[in-house]
Amino acid sequence: MQERLVERAKELLTDGTVVRVLGWKQGDLGYNPEPAYFNSPEELADFVYDGFCGANLSKYMIQAGKMEGNTLVFLKPCDTYSFNQLIKEHRVNREKTYIIGVGCKGTLDIDKIKNAGIKGIESISQDGDMLKIQTIYGEKEFPFDDALLERCTVCKGKTHQVYDELIGAQEGEEAGPKGNRFEMVEKLEAMTPKERFAFWQNELSKCIRCNACRNACPACSCLKCVFDSNKFDSAQKANVDTFEEQMFHVIRAFHVAGRCTDCGECSRVCPQGIPLHLLNRKFIKDINEFYGPYQAGEDTDSRAPLTDYTFEDVEPSVVTERGGKH
Amino acid sequence: MQRIGVFVCHCGTNIAATVDVARVVEAAAKEPGVVHAEDYQYMCSEAGQLKIREAIKEKNLTGIVVCSCSPRMHENTFRQAAERAGINPYMVEIANIREHCSWIHKDIEEATEKAVILARAAIAKVTLNAPLQSGTSRVVKRALVIGGGIAGIQTALDIADAGYEVDIVEKTPSIGGRMSQLDKTFPTLDCSACILTPKMVEAAAHEKITIYTYSEVEKVSGFVGDFQVDIRKKARSVDMSKCTGCGVCQEKCPSKKTPNEFNRGLNTRSAIYTPFAQAIPNVPVIDRENCIKFKTGKCGVCSKVCQAGAIDYEQKDEIVTQNYGAIVVATGFDTIKLDKFDEYSYSTSPDVITSLELERIMNAAGPTKGHLERMSDHKPPKSMVFIQCVGSRCADKRGKSYCSKICCMYTAKHAMLIRDKYPGVEVTVFYIDVRTPGKNFDEFYRRAVEEYGVNYIKGQVGKVAEKGDKLLVQGVDLIDNKRILMETDMVVLATAIEPNPDVRKIATMLTASIDTNNFLTESHAKLRPVESPTAGIFLSGVCQGPKDIPETVAQAGAAAVKVVGLLAKDHLVTNPCVAKSDELLCNGCSSCEKVCPYGAISYEEREVNDHGIRETRRVANVNSALCQGCGACTVACPSGAMDLQGFSNRQILAEVDAICK
Numbered sequence: 001m002q003e004r005l006v007e008r009a010k011e012l013l014t015d016g017t018v019v020r021v022l023g024w025k026q027g028d029l030g031y032n033p034e035p036a037y038f039n040s041p042e043e044l045a046d047f048v049y050d051g052f053c054g055a056n057l058s059k060y061m062i063q064a065g066k067m068e069g070n071t072l073v074f075l076k077p078c079d080t081y082s083f084n085q086l087i088k089e090h091r092v093n094r095e096k097t098y099i100i101g102v103g104c105k106g107t108l109d110i111d112k113i114k115n116a117g118i119k120g121i122e123s124i125s126q127d128g129d130m131l132k133i134q135t136i137y138g139e140k141e142f143p144f145d146d147a148l149l150e151r152c153t154v155c156k157g158k159t160h161q162v163y164d165e166l167i168g169a170q171e172g173e174e175a176g177p178k179g180n181r182f183e184m185v186e187k188l189e190a191m192t193p194k195e196r197f198a199f200w201q202n203e204l205s206k207c208i209r210c211n212a213c214r215n216a217c218p219a220c221s222c223l224k225c226v227f228d229s230n231k232f233d234s235a236q237k238a239n240v241d242t243f244e245e246q247m248f249h250v251i252r253a254f255h256v257a258g259r260c261t262d263c264g265e266c267s268r269v270c271p272q273g274i275p276l277h278l279l280n281r282k283f284i285k286d287i288n289e290f291y292g293p294y295q296a297g298e299d300t301d302s303r304a305p306l307t308d309y310t311f312e313d314v315e316p317s318v319v320t321e322r323g324g325k326h
Numbered sequence: 327m328q329r330i331g332v333f334v335c336h337c338g339t340n341i342a343a344t345v346d347v348a349r350v351v352e353a354a355a356k357e358p359g360v361v362h363a364e365d366y367q368y369m370c371s372e373a374g375q376l377k378i379r380e381a382i383k384e385k386n387l388t389g390i391v392v393c394s395c396s397p398r399m400h401e402n403t404f405r406q407a408a409e410r411a412g413i414n415p416y417m418v419e420i421a422n423i424r425e426h427c428s429w430i431h432k433d434i435e436e437a438t439e440k441a442v443i444l445a446r447a448a449i450a451k452v453t454l455n456a457p458l459q460s461g462t463s464r465v466v467k468r469a470l471v472i473g474g475g476i477a478g479i480q481t482a483l484d485i486a487d488a489g490y491e492v493d494i495v496e497k498t499p500s501i502g503g504r505m506s507q508l509d510k511t512f513p514t515l516d517c518s519a520c521i522l523t524p525k526m527v528e529a530a531a532h533e534k535i536t537i538y539t540y541s542e543v544e545k546v547s548g549f550v551g552d553f554q555v556d557i558r559k560k561a562r563s564v565d566m567s568k569c570t571g572c573g574v575c576q577e578k579c580p581s582k583k584t585p586n587e588f589n590r591g592l593n594t595r596s597a598i599y600t601p602f603a604q605a606i607p608n609v610p611v612i613d614r615e616n617c618i619k620f621k622t623g624k625c626g627v628c629s630k631v632c633q634a635g636a637i638d639y640e641q642k643d644e645i646v647t648q649n650y651g652a653i654v655v656a657t658g659f660d661t662i663k664l665d666k667f668d669e670y671s672y673s674t675s676p677d678v679i680t681s682l683e684l685e686r687i688m689n690a691a692g693p694t695k696g697h698l699e700r701m702s703d704h705k706p707p708k709s710m711v712f713i714q715c716v717g718s719r720c721a722d723k724r725g726k727s728y729c730s731k732i733c734c735m736y737t738a739k740h741a742m743l744i745r746d747k748y749p750g751v752e753v754t755v756f757y758i759d760v761r762t763p764g765k766n767f768d769e770f771y772r773r774a775v776e777e778y779g780v781n782y783i784k785g786q787v788g789k790v791a792e793k794g795d796k797l798l799v800q801g802v803d804l805i806d807n808k809r810i811l812m813e814t815d816m817v818v819l820a821t822a823i824e825p826n827p828d829v830r831k832i833a834t835m836l837t838a839s840i841d842t843n844n845f846l847t848e849s850h851a852k853l854r855p856v857e858s859p860t861a862g863i864f865l866s867g868v869c870q871g872p873k874d875i876p877e878t879v880a881q882a883g884a885a886a887v888k889v890v891g892l893l894a895k896d897h898l899v900t901n902p903c904v905a906k907s908d909e910l911l912c913n914g915c916s917s918c919e920k921v922c923p924y925g926a927i928s929y930e931e932r933e934v935n936d937h938g939i940r941e942t943r944r945v946a947n948v949n950s951a952l953c954q955g956c957g958a959c960t961v962a963c964p965s966g967a968m969d970l971q972g973f974s975n976r977q978i979l980a981e982v983d984a985i986c987k
Binding site for chain 1 (some may be wrong): 921
């Protein structure tokens with residue numbers, strides 16, 4: 001697959017369709033590829049596509065759209081939801097983008113492997129249902145499915161929502177493993193407000209405000225974030241008490257509500273392992289229940305439930321009645 | 327630096343009895359920026375306003391806070407006072423320490439603490455206020471009346487007589503409304519049709535009135551002075567310009583089994599029909615759901631018999647778009663459904679009827695041609711029981727908490743008419759209270775009891791059961807304190823009335839507020855009873871609350887005067903508290919454009935200079951003439967670029983901070 005992608009990228013660079021390629025390149029370790037631009041066929045030597053290429057490249061296209069010439073971008077099925085949502089918000093330039101939809105079997109969570117006691121990892125390759133892991137202590141095996149990121153265990157589908165061509169994927173491909181996406185949200189809803197507060201206090205107090213979630217999130221794409229602007233007092237307000245990070249994360253969740261495609265990047269990139277996606281999923285669950293099923297990024301022109309009004313819309317009293325258990 | 331004055335009103339004892347105003351003055355005086363603080367018995371009085379004006383001049387105040395009643399009451403008063411003293415009227419903030427404080431608290435300590443906090447929030451806000459200037463907007467000299475019952479007709483006639491164009495939109499095929507279904511009207515017993523139909527004719531003939539029947543309001547945009555409304559004229563399937571109203575089509579129509587809505591389903595009608603003989607316009611409609619031609623493609627009898635060639639099966643719905651300066655809601659009422667009141671056997675026995683059904687039975691043009699008879703066997707009844715308050719004044723959720731207001735009087739009317747025409751029929755009325763406040767109303771009720779021998783029993787009925795061809799009524803007599811078990815031939819239920827179910831949809835389109843019972847809310851219960859809180863929307867008739875015909879007509883006239891007062895203006899002063907977008911923060915995402923109910927936001931490609939970076943960006947642009955300052959865009963905007971002047975994000979956060987301090 002990786003070879004096919006490189007080959008096609010070279011062709012498109014050579015024939016002038018695009019002037020740069022946005023993909024992933026090998027990182028310092030065997031399991032941390034990073035997003036990268038490739039400006040010539042030669043540079044593509046570093047290109048990599050494997051189970052650790054979790055990074056959603058759609059957000060980089062905001063910047064790429066402003067550059068000279070067209071850009072080729074590789075998008076996994078769930079990344080295309082983010083790209084579509086950005087089209088809807090007029091943040092990316094579809095005309096200057098050539099999208100290759102790449103097949104995806106699920107992306108991996110290195111921490112799941114490490115937590116299983118596998119240390120000194122040098123490289124990881126896939127062999128059927130198993131991962132073959134080269135370590136300084138010799139070769140180890142680990143089941144592929146057990147290493148999947150949480151988001152991939154509840155995969156929302158293998159169908160690309162927007163693309164110019166597909167490689168390693170078929171149109172209308174069936175979803176992969178599918179758990180109950182809202183299982184943990186339901187558990188949180190069942191808690192008393194006190195328990196729920198304690199849960200989030202515990203989780204959010206780990207936050208070191210590195211801003212990785214904000215930087216990775218395709219919905220968090222404001223030219224100037226309210227937390228960076230002196231026009232608002234949000235930044236200072238977020239730092240006033242011992243539970244300082246609640247403001248930041250709660251405001252962030254509100255700002256992306258109805259626009260979040262549930263790509264899971266916030267939790268994937270969090271160095272502290274905070275399950276940030278649960279805040280967004282609570283919104284998604286509520287939106288689904290109050291206004292009917294809605295998936296942000298499924299299209300580029302519909303009116304999203306939170307920015308639309310219909311006569312069938314749920315009444316405020318019903319929201320109060322259904323808004324979680326007290 | 328702002329120089330702020332704080333003025334605390336006692337409102338007689340309304341505030342001062344619960345809030346220690348001296349302490350509010352003392353606390354306010356210590357707030358940063360406050361250079362003057364005082365209290366007075368009635369701040370809104372001329373003497374109170376003079377105090378404000380003098381303080382502004384003497385102390386060179388730049389902004390003022392008035393701690394008083396709701397801004398909806400006197401914000402304008404104090405803005406004008408400030409303007410007279412030479413400062414911008416938008417440098418005034420109100421701390422509502424009456425409705426939000428003294429009226430809802432009992433404890434002086436707590437209420438005073440809250441009043442201080444509210445004052446502090448208003449001071450924090452006014453510190454960030456900036457002078458704002460109003461603009462003007464046009465007034466379209468045309469009114470829309472939604473609903474063609476007596477309320478709508480009267481309002482339209484009064485507006486039209488004042489010289490303004492009026493359009494009536496009526497959902498059913500004819501104007502006339504509920505009143506056209508009534509037989510006689512209390513307390514004078516004149517025939518409903520005799521007094522209503524001349525008004526219908528007058529409205530139809532009036533050169534300033536356009537009537538859209540079989541039509542519905544589909545979309546409303548714009549604002550006071552300039553609403554844009556889409557009216558859907560449903561396909562009548564009959565060409566109004568050709569139809570002569572001869573009625574042959576209705577006679578010959580082979581589909582005659584549709585329940586007749588006008589007669590409350592007591593008999594049936596043809597698929598092509600006019601609801602009643604005096605209908606205006608006298609042009610039938612084809613009920614496409616029940617028409618054989620539309621269902622099977624075969625038939626076409628009406629088309630064959632129509633000499634005028636008026637039948638048009640191909641006719642399509644038509645959308646009429648029109649601008650209006652004012653809109654009157656006159657959507658009326660219906661009786662509640664009785665499916666939750668099984669104890670009265672309404673759904674099982676045809677001899678248990680509602681009062682509105684009795685109106686049709688008593689009416690000479692009704693299903694029995696005016697003969698009083700049981701619907702089961704068409705025999706005249708020998709005795710009748712009327713049950714009051716069915717679903718009205720109801721303690722549980724099955725019915726309505728309110729009094730439907732008209733039932734006591736129409737029941738007395740029915741009882742009296744029956745005793746007059748059929749003296750052999752025994753009439754019993756079960757009631758909770760008999761409520762007859764109205765001119766000549768109590769006299770009317772007493773006549774029913776004293777002259778016509780109607781048997782009034784204070785008590786409620788627990789059950790009506792079928793027993794052979796009779797009905798068994800179980801009730802209580804609270805005065806004699808005994809249970810009553812009586813047999814009767816007919817039972818009439820004084821069924822509660824409720825607003826027309828369509829009103830929710832209409833209120834939503836108009837952004838007019840409704841209460842928990844779906845009655846439209848008036849702007850002020852006493853002082854602005856025919857105005858909706860939404861500017862340019864007026865209320866006429868039962869859509870605002872239960873009322874009888876005289877009250878409806880009076881209110882209809884009142885609403886008309888308010889409309890005329892608005893339409894007579896050359897232009898309106900606009901609210902300067904409008905949204906404004908910061909182009910450097912705008913992402914161009916269109917969220918604000920999507921939520922704007924007034925279509926005031928558009929996007930444009932504009933070159934911006936972002937701290938030296940010059941680039942062309944897609945940014946939001948607010949048309950301040952269209953913006954009504956609702957603030958929906960400010961909360962939809964993820965980046966905080968959109969802000970509302972006079973209610974900026976910083977001002978609101980400053981208020982929150984002051985409250986939490």
